[in-house]
Amino acid sequence: MTLAFKFFQIVGEMSQLVRQIWSEVRRKPLYLQLIVEQVLQIGIKSFPLIMIVVGCVGMVMALQFGVSLEKFGGKMYVPKIVSLSIIRELGPVLAGLMMAARVGAGITSEIGSMKVTEQIDAIRALGTSPIKKIIIPRVVGSLIALPILSVMANTVGVYGGLFIGYADLGLDPQFYFQKMISTITVSDYLSGLGKSFFFAFFISVPACYYGLKVTGGTRGVGKATTRSVVTACILIIMSDYFLTKLFLTLEHWISG
Amino acid sequence: MNVIDIKNFKKSFGKKEVHRNVSFSVQEGECVGLIGGSGAGKSVLLRSLIGLEKPDSGEVFVEGENVAPYTEDQLIEIRKKVAYVFQNGALFDSMTVYENLAYPLREHTQLREEQISKRIHDLLDEFGLTANDHVYPADLSGGMQKRVGLARSIIINPKVVLYDEPTAGLDPFNTVKIQEMILRLKRKGTTSILVTHDMPTAFAVCDRIYLLKNGMVGAEGTIHDLKKDPEGLLSQFISGQGV
Numbered sequence: 001m002t003l004a005f006k007f008f009q010i011v012g013e014m015s016q017l018v019r020q021i022w023s024e025v026r027r028k029p030l031y032l033q034l035i036v037e038q039v040l041q042i043g044i045k046s047f048p049l050i051m052i053v054v055g056c057v058g059m060v061m062a063l064q065f066g067v068s069l070e071k072f073g074g075k076m077y078v079p080k081i082v083s084l085s086i087i088r089e090l091g092p093v094l095a096g097l098m099m100a101a102r103v104g105a106g107i108t109s110e111i112g113s114m115k116v117t118e119q120i121d122a123i124r125a126l127g128t129s130p131i132k133k134i135i136i137p138r139v140v141g142s143l144i145a146l147p148i149l150s151v152m153a154n155t156v157g158v159y160g161g162l163f164i165g166y167a168d169l170g171l172d173p174q175f176y177f178q179k180m181i182s183t184i185t186v187s188d189y190l191s192g193l194g195k196s197f198f199f200a201f202f203i204s205v206p207a208c209y210y211g212l213k214v215t216g217g218t219r220g221v222g223k224a225t226t227r228s229v230v231t232a233c234i235l236i237i238m239s240d241y242f243l244t245k246l247f248l249t250l251e252h253w254i255s256g
Numbered sequence: 257m258n259v260i261d262i263k264n265f266k267k268s269f270g271k272k273e274v275h276r277n278v279s280f281s282v283q284e285g286e287c288v289g290l291i292g293g294s295g296a297g298k299s300v301l302l303r304s305l306i307g308l309e310k311p312d313s314g315e316v317f318v319e320g321e322n323v324a325p326y327t328e329d330q331l332i333e334i335r336k337k338v339a340y341v342f343q344n345g346a347l348f349d350s351m352t353v354y355e356n357l358a359y360p361l362r363e364h365t366q367l368r369e370e371q372i373s374k375r376i377h378d379l380l381d382e383f384g385l386t387a388n389d390h391v392y393p394a395d396l397s398g399g400m401q402k403r404v405g406l407a408r409s410i411i412i413n414p415k416v417v418l419y420d421e422p423t424a425g426l427d428p429f430n431t432v433k434i435q436e437m438i439l440r441l442k443r444k445g446t447t448s449i450l451v452t453h454d455m456p457t458a459f460a461v462c463d464r465i466y467l468l469k470n471g472m473v474g475a476e477g478t479i480h481d482l483k484k485d486p487e488g489l490l491s492q493f494i495s496g497q498g499v
């Protein structure tokens with residue numbers, strides 16, 4: 001099997017899965033409780049990791065920009081640059097990448113283990129749908145959890161920058177905060193947030209897909225987990241460019 | 257009436273032709289054994305009865321309905337009538353024994369929680385699993401897991417039960433327990449198909465036996481015939497002479 005053929009096969013099968021999800025999500029029963037459980041689990045699992053990473057990146061950025069801009073007397077631009085890049089780019093992207101590593105991997109290995117121990121077949125044999133019971137709660141759960149996590153990550157990242165701005169660069173927190181507020185627009189915020197929906201989709205769908213495809217026992221689960229994380233990370237990074245373009249165009253178009 | 261009727265069943269995986277042409281039937285209340293060498297395609301055949309696997313061609317009748325072309329949605333009703341007992345229980349490991357047993361009841365009945373609880377505890381007693389309701393499957397022995405799996409499959413009173421090697425890997429004590437449960441269900445009128453390598457169990461519970469060989473039904477006979485004719489093909493397979 002050539003590489004190109006395999007690629008298109010995977011894309012085709014994933015679209016098939018998305019179609020199934022779409023057709024079943026609109027029909028009863030929708031297991032709301034399972035979705036809520038997933039939102040909480042996904043949130044709790046990835047919260048610390050995402051906050052630490054984005055917080056630290058905010059701090060590092062403030063430091064880097066502060067030191068390099070100081071030479072040109074541009075230290076007061078730090079609040080603007082740091083908060084804009086966190087909110088438009090780094091908050092959502094890093095939250096997505098961390099969630100892929102933490103939650104995407106977890107989803108694939110969990111579904112994969114269920115597949116090899118025939119639990120997925122058991123769900124079907126008992127007259128219920130694995131799409132409804134397993135896949136939809138995880139996909140919808142991710143779609144709800146990641147935007148919320150991104151909002152929190154943005155806040156932590158921005159305050160990380162503010163802290164370094166104060167502690168290392170000697171910027172007045174009040175000034176920093178005001179600069180930040182006056183810079184960031186609603187559309188900046190929505191653009192970042194909009195991306196995180198797409199990222200959640202790019203994490204959860206491949207994660208479920210590779211989990212369901214597992215064959216060959218526990219070794220297969222390991223392989224599938226790696227593939228799922230790699231796929232999600234690539235999709236996040238690649239789509240980020242196009243999403244940025246898309247949102248810039250939209251903003252341009254809306255503001256006339 | 258035949259509850260199960262398989263006609264000209266054909267199935268290949270890639271180039272590998274597993275079923276060339278299989279036909280057999282099971283009558284109401286009967287327990288039929290399905291034996292054959294490893295890889296003969298017994299599990300695939302059993303799985304296709306509830307649509308977990310699709311034949312390449314041929315018909316699979318369950319109570320007169322050909323389920324082979326059914327979609328997952330259409331299969332739900334079939335799966336409520338026909339229970340499948342997985343080889344290793346296939347219990348949901350994120351749920352307790354109680355939750356596992358409650359699953360089919362909550363999905364397919366309107367029972368209230370007290371009624372569900374009573375049904376589960378009755379069944380656990382019957383299966384010798386009293387006081388294991390809040391244990392997770394991972395903390396049960398293999399034999400217990402199989403019994404819980406069996407209990408979960410039959411908790412909504414299916415008409416037909418399909419057993420995939422229910423006694424494989426069990427000690428004599430657990431084997432006898434499972435045999436007793438199969439017999440108890442049979443006395444209630446349940447139709448069943450038993451895939452097994454365990455001949456004493458087949459002799460203990462089955463009325464008839466089919467031998468699957470080279471992708472076809474190689475031999476067929478009642479338990480009575482088998483005992484009478486030790487030279488027949490089925491007897492030879494059973495005594496290990498001609499797989």
Ligand SMILES: Nc1ncnc2c1ncn2[C@@H]1O[C@H](COP(=O)(O)OP(=O)(O)OP(=O)(O)O)[C@@H](O)[C@H]1O
Pocket residue numbers: 269274292293294295296297298299300301
């Ligand atoms: N999903 C699948 N993909 C490819 N080949 C398969 C698949 N499922 C079954 N097979 C092949 O079909 C054949 C029959 O499998 P099956 O599991 O039905 O055998 P069996 O008679 O139940 O054997 P055992 O007694 O060992 O359980 C085997 O050779 C197996 O390799």
Ligand SMILES: [Mg+2]
Pocket residue numbers: 298299300420
């Ligand atoms: Mg088998």
